[in-house]
Amino acid sequence: MVRIVDIAHFDSNRQLTSSLKVDLAPTGVNDRGYAEEGGVYISMTGKDGSKVNMRLSFDETAKLAAKLNAALLQLTWEEISIGTQQAQNRAKE
Numbered sequence: 001m002v003r004i005v006d007i008a009h010f011d012s013n014r015q016l017t018s019s020l021k022v023d024l025a026p027t028g029v030n031d032r033g034y035a036e037e038g039g040v041y042i043s044m045t046g047k048d049g050s051k052v053n054m055r056l057s058f059d060e061t062a063k064l065a066a067k068l069n070a071a072l073l074q075l076t077w078e079e080i081s082i083g084t085q086q087a088q089n090r091a092k093e
Contacts, residue, residue, distance in 0.1 A: 001025050001041070017047045025055075 005022040020042070027038035040056045056064065 004040070015047075019043075019045045021045075 001023045003021065004024050005020065007020045008016055009018045011017050021044075023041040023043075025038045025041060028036050030036045037058055039058065040061045042054045042056065044052045
């Protein structure tokens with residue numbers, strides 16, 4: 001497995017509050033010689049130590065990536081729009 005993402009969030013006292021880890025399990029060959037689909041494993045850990053693990057198939061990973069890209073584009077567009085509007089408002093003053 002290959003670690004793709006490791007994100008940790010800390011509180012003001014520098015104590016870990018939550019973490020997100022994403023690992024890639026590459027496609028391989030099973031014991032019968034057939035291709036075995038790889039996948040993405042997501043692990044989230046809370047401050048209290050509670051843990052949630054999830055395996056995403058290739059299709060689920062593709063859908064998640066598309067949705068995250070769309071969300072990132074939307075957020076970027078909104079930030080640019082707000083920044084432009086603020087600059088125009090400052091120029092009018």
